[in-house]
Amino acid sequence: MAKMTVEFDRCKGCGLCTTACPKGIVKLQQEKLNKKGYYTAVCIDEEKCIGCAFCAMMCPDCAITIGGGDGK
Amino acid sequence: MSELTLMKGNEALAEAAIRAGCKCFFGYPITPQTEISAYLSKRMPKVGGVFLQAESEVAAINMVYGCAGSGIRCMTSSSSPGISLKTEGISYIAGADLPCVIINVQRGGPGLGGIQPSQADYWQVTRALGHGDFHVLVFAPSTVQEMADTVQKAFDLADKYRMPAVILADGLLGQMMEPVAFDEDAEIKMSDASNKPWAATGHKNQRKHNIINSLYLQAEELEEKIRNRFERYEQVKANETMAECYKTEDAEIVVAAYGSTARLAKSAVELARKEGIKAGVFRPITLWPYPVNELNEACKNAKKVLVTEMSMGQMVDDVKLALNCRIPVEFVGRTGGVIPSPAEILNKIKEMGGDK
Amino acid sequence: MPEFKRPHALCDVPLHYCPGCTHGIVHRLVAEVIDEMGIEGDTIGVCPVGCSVMAYDYFNCDMLEASHGRSPAVATGIKRANPDKFVFTYQGDGDLAAIGTAETVHAATRGENITVIFINNTTYGMTGGQMAPTTIPGQITQTTPYGRNINVEGFPVKVCEMLSQLDGVALAERVTVIDPKSIMNAKKAIRKGFEFQKNKQGFSIIEVLSTCPTNWGKTPIEAIQRLKDEMIPYYPLGVFKEGAVR
Numbered sequence: 001m002a003k004m005t006v007e008f009d010r011c012k013g014c015g016l017c018t019t020a021c022p023k024g025i026v027k028l029q030q031e032k033l034n035k036k037g038y039y040t041a042v043c044i045d046e047e048k049c050i051g052c053a054f055c056a057m058m059c060p061d062c063a064i065t066i067g068g069g070d071g072k
Numbered sequence: 073m074s075e076l077t078l079m080k081g082n083e084a085l086a087e088a089a090i091r092a093g094c095k096c097f098f099g100y101p102i103t104p105q106t107e108i109s110a111y112l113s114k115r116m117p118k119v120g121g122v123f124l125q126a127e128s129e130v131a132a133i134n135m136v137y138g139c140a141g142s143g144i145r146c147m148t149s150s151s152s153p154g155i156s157l158k159t160e161g162i163s164y165i166a167g168a169d170l171p172c173v174i175i176n177v178q179r180g181g182p183g184l185g186g187i188q189p190s191q192a193d194y195w196q197v198t199r200a201l202g203h204g205d206f207h208v209l210v211f212a213p214s215t216v217q218e219m220a221d222t223v224q225k226a227f228d229l230a231d232k233y234r235m236p237a238v239i240l241a242d243g244l245l246g247q248m249m250e251p252v253a254f255d256e257d258a259e260i261k262m263s264d265a266s267n268k269p270w271a272a273t274g275h276k277n278q279r280k281h282n283i284i285n286s287l288y289l290q291a292e293e294l295e296e297k298i299r300n301r302f303e304r305y306e307q308v309k310a311n312e313t314m315a316e317c318y319k320t321e322d323a324e325i326v327v328a329a330y331g332s333t334a335r336l337a338k339s340a341v342e343l344a345r346k347e348g349i350k351a352g353v354f355r356p357i358t359l360w361p362y363p364v365n366e367l368n369e370a371c372k373n374a375k376k377v378l379v380t381e382m383s384m385g386q387m388v389d390d391v392k393l394a395l396n397c398r399i400p401v402e403f404v405g406r407t408g409g410v411i412p413s414p415a416e417i418l419n420k421i422k423e424m425g426g427d428k
Numbered sequence: 429m430p431e432f433k434r435p436h437a438l439c440d441v442p443l444h445y446c447p448g449c450t451h452g453i454v455h456r457l458v459a460e461v462i463d464e465m466g467i468e469g470d471t472i473g474v475c476p477v478g479c480s481v482m483a484y485d486y487f488n489c490d491m492l493e494a495s496h497g498r499s500p501a502v503a504t505g506i507k508r509a510n511p512d513k514f515v516f517t518y519q520g521d522g523d524l525a526a527i528g529t530a531e532t533v534h535a536a537t538r539g540e541n542i543t544v545i546f547i548n549n550t551t552y553g554m555t556g557g558q559m560a561p562t563t564i565p566g567q568i569t570q571t572t573p574y575g576r577n578i579n580v581e582g583f584p585v586k587v588c589e590m591l592s593q594l595d596g597v598a599l600a601e602r603v604t605v606i607d608p609k610s611i612m613n614a615k616k617a618i619r620k621g622f623e624f625q626k627n628k629q630g631f632s633i634i635e636v637l638s639t640c641p642t643n644w645g646k647t648p649i650e651a652i653q654r655l656k657d658e659m660i661p662y663y664p665l666g667v668f669k670e671g672a673v674r
Contacts, residue, residue, distance in 0.1 A: 014448030014641075014648040020608055038447065053432035054608040060452030061443055066432035096509050122508045126501065127534035134498035134531070138505025141492045142472065146509070164495050272490035272506070274513050277469040283484045285493040 002051025003067035004043040010063035013038030017055035017064060023048045026055045076251040081216045081241060082107035084252045085175055088223035089147050090115055091254060093263035094173070096122040096146040098135035100154060103187045104243035105177035108149045119260050129154040133161030133174075140170040141272050141284040143265025145227055149175035151243070152193050153184060155201075162236055163202025167286025169270075169301070171230035173223065174208075175239045177246035180409035188409025189243035191331060194386035197238055198360045205298050207305055209237035209312070210359040212330040216250035218357075231268075233308055235301075240359060242382065244332040244411065305361075314357035315366035319345070323352030325421055326374040328367065328391050329381065330356050333412065337380055340417035351421055359387070364394040374399055376424050380417050381405045437462035437471075437488045444482065448648020450638040451479060451547065453605045455486055457615045458516065458545060461622055462489065471514040472506050474499045476528075478520035479553040497528025500535035503542045514625060516543040522552045525561040525585045532591070536631045539596030539673045543621040544633040546587060549640040550659065557643030561585045564662050569643070584662070588635050592668035598630030600668040604637040604660070606652045620670070630673035637663055 004026070011034060018026045018041065025045040034040050041064070043049055056064035079087070086108045089097065097116060099109040109125065116123035126132035132148045139146040150158060155176045165172060178193050180186035197210050209229055213219045219241060226237035265271040272282045288294035318338055320326055325344070329337040334355040344351040354370040354377075356363050371377060377399050379388040385403040392401050404420040406412040434440060438459035445451045462468050468489050475483035477496035484491035494502040499517035507515045524532050524546050535542065551569055552558040558571040562584045566575040576584075592600040599621050603614035614636055621632035637659050639651035646654060 010442050012447035016448055016648055016652070019649055019652070052608075056432040057608050057611050058453070060445065060448060060450055062434045062438060062452060062456050064432070065434070096505070098505065124504070124508055126504075127530050130498065131501040131504075131531050131534065134494065134501035135505035135508070137494070137498075138474070138492060138502035138507075139509045140505075141502070142506045142509050142513075144509040146505070160495055161498070168493075272472050272492055273510070274470040274472055275468075275490055281488050282490045283493070284491070285484055287481060287493055 002049045003046060004049055004055060005065045005067065006041050007063040008040055009034045009036065010061050011038060011040035012036060012061055013040055014060065015041070016058045016060065017041050020054040020058040022052060022054065023050065025049060074253040074255050076253050078249050079216060079252045080107055080247060080249050081219045081245040082177065082247070083111045084216045084220040085149070085223055085239065086111040086115065087254065088220040089173070090119055090121065091258060091260060092145065092224040092227040093261055094121070094145045094147045094227065095262040096124070096139045096144055098124050098126050098132040098139070098146065098148050100126050100129045100132050100150065102151045102154045104179055104246050105149050105151045105175065107246070108175065120262050129157035130161065133158040136172050137161055137165050137170065140165065140172040141168065143268035143271025143273055145263035147173040147175065149177065151177045151179045152181045152190070155193065155196070159202040162208065163204050163206070164286050165236050166202065166206035166208065167204060168284050169234040170284065171234050171236070173226045173230060173237050173239065175241065178240065178242040180407070186409040187243065189332065189382060189411060190407070190409050191242055191333060191382040192386065192407060193240065194359065194381070194383060197240055198390070201238070206301065207235070207360050209233070209235060209308065210240055211237065212240045212357060212359050213245065214331050214334045214355060216245070216248065217252045219245060220252050220254065229312060233304055240331065242332055309361040312358060313361050313363035313366060315363035316355040316357060317366065317370045318353040318355065320352035320354060320370040322350050322373055324350045324373060324375045325424060326352050326354050326371050326377050327417065327421070328354045328377060328379045328387070330359060330387060333380055333382055336412055336414050337417055339414035340421065343414060343418045344421050349421060362390045362394060367391065367394045371395060371399055377401045378420055378424060379403045380412060382411065383407050435459040435463040437468045439486050439488050441485060443486060445479065446642040448639065448641045448651060449479070450605050453611060454545060454547060454614070454636050454638065455483065457611070457618055458518070459487065460615060461619045464619070465622060467514050470512070471516070472510070474503045474506070474515070474517040476517070476519040476523040478523050480518055480520060480547065481554065483518050497523050497526070498531055499523065499528065500531040500540070500542070500544065504535055504540050507540060507542055511541070514622060516545060518545045519547065520553070521548045521550065521560045521562040525587050533594070536591050536633065537594045537596045539630040541625050541628045542631060543625050545618065546633055546635040547638045548587070548635055548663065549638040551640050551643050553640045553643055557640070564658060586663065588633065588668040591633055596631050596673055597633070597669050598624040598673050599632035599634070599670050601670070602635040602637065602663060602665050602668065604655065604665060606655055624672065627672065628674070637665070
């Protein structure tokens with residue numbers, strides 16, 4: 001299992017990452033605004049993440065990192 | 073060690089640049105300075121330097137910006153209309169605190185004007201060589217030898233104060249041939265960026281990245297940058313003025329003139345002296361900073377000052393400012409490329425009461 | 429499984445661009461190529477006037493800020509004095525294809541060994557969305573409120589097509605960054621440009637079709653769609669010229 005991490009305050013909520021995820025598990029959360037005033041991207045089902053990094057590639061703010069290995 | 077060679081002023085400037093370690097020259101053809109480009113296109117490849125003919129004066133000055141930003145001594149040259157095109161780049165160079173040398177072999181203006189010698193760019197070079205609050209060093213040689221000597225000085229002071237230096241010549245000086253001496257034993261060594269830690273040379277993973285820039289969106293930050301620059305200008309004013317005084321010790325009429333006009337002024341003063349008129353010549357060599365103290369010293373016995381220029385009267389403003397209107401200042405000049413004769417200057421000296 | 433993180437050549441600072449603006453993607457691709465080639469310490473970048481004016485704060489290599497349109501001349505000055513350094517410019521469409529046309533064409537035809545990253549988003553972004561030299565016929569901008577009229581404003585400049593006619597050009601390629609596949613392709617093109625430069629084989633330009641959601645009045649996702657629907661048909665992707673010129 002890979003781990004997608006979004007740098008909370010750097011995300012501008014543009015949503016481009018949500019279009020890139022082949023598993024459809026990247027969404028914009030609607031609960032908490034960051035300090036810039038955006039609802040940020042989150043991975044809603046980490047179990048399904050295959051670590052393809054498409055979301056990170058699509059991010060114009062370099063706010064997404066993908067954790068390496070299995071984390072094990 | 074130094075043999076006299078007969079050279080055109082433009083060629084002397086070019087050779088002197090190489091000897092000052094100018095590694096790159098970026099030019100664009102325009103009369104009456106094209107010999108500089110022609111000379112350097114021959115010489116530069118032989119000494120490991122770079123000659124490049126740009127697509128415009130605008131491009132040439134921006135090549136200078138890039139090259140100077142990487143810490144390398146470089147130069148461009150042009151004549152009046154071309155200098156106008158360069159002013160954008162010069163403003164950026166000044167705003168980024170970069171050293172370089174720019175040569176203006178002046179011709180008549182405005183517009184396309186003419187191709188004969190002129191001094192009508194004095195206001196431009198001392199007041200507004202681009203937008204914004206800044207100065208450039210301005211040197212005004214009056215002989216071919218001095219053209220050559222000034223180039224080294226211009227590069228050294230440009231580096232020392234991190235600002236552009238302009239050599240303000242004119243078509244007469246650029247085209248005339250005179251004997252000139254270079255130190256034949258001196259080694260020709262192209263400059264590098266080794267003593268310029270601020271330069272964009274590639275950080276080699278050994279320091280933070282350097283940024284060459286003139287943009288400061290915070291007004292207070294921009295103001296501080298400008299104030300710091302003007303503090304540096306005060307040092308330049310205090311330490312770097314240059315002038316020549318010729319027979320001013322007892323002069324009752326001082327003729328102030330620069331560049332090739334100063335040569336005519338000297339001839340006129342010689343004629344005046346033959347007629348018993350106590351006249352002398354004050355010749356500023358730096359036009360910015362203006363040699364204010366030197367002028368006042370030269371005028372200590374003067375009753376009147378005559379300014380002569382190949383323009384409608386531009387430096388005359390600086391003379392009045394420098395003298396603080398203590399002494400009456402008059403003007404005689406020709407414009408549009410017409411060279412005044414010593415007799416015209418002499419007549420004015422007489423008219424001013426110098427024959428009484 | 430490989431990690432994905434910010435390349436070292438991209439400074440660890442927030443970017444000032446609008447949400448969804450693709451400048452950030454292109455910045456990262458250039459930085460990734462610099463990292464992968466191991467050339468950060470020998471690279472000097474030149475940034476333009478436009479939205480990416482402050483790119484000097486984003487790239488970790490030495491940077492110069494040029495006046496509007498003059499980046500290729502500035503890059504020429506750096507490169508001629510330092511032929512062994514890597515020099516790239518990063519320019520928008522107004523900068524490169526309007527005010528800087530002469531500098532662009534002549535750096536290209538001289539075969540300057542520099543790499544030009546050209547962002548084409550069909551508008552002047554920073555000044556608020558005026559007509560650019562690449563604005564498509566019919567496109568509404570702040571200064572073409574009725575749509576670009578070819579009888580009044582004329583036609584757009586197709587930069588890659590134009591430059592591909594010049595002998596000094598080693599690479600003229602148009603790419604985009606609208607999905608992971610096109611992003612990977614864009615990165616390959618940028619890498620090619622830097623490789624041509626490394627081998628002193630001529631001028632390289634990578635035109636990146638980009639979005640400007642703010643000035644197009646679209647959401648970032650709608651902007652990507654507009655790029656696909658309107659820009660790519662007018663500005664076809666692909667290689668227009670490739671091959672060492674010396």
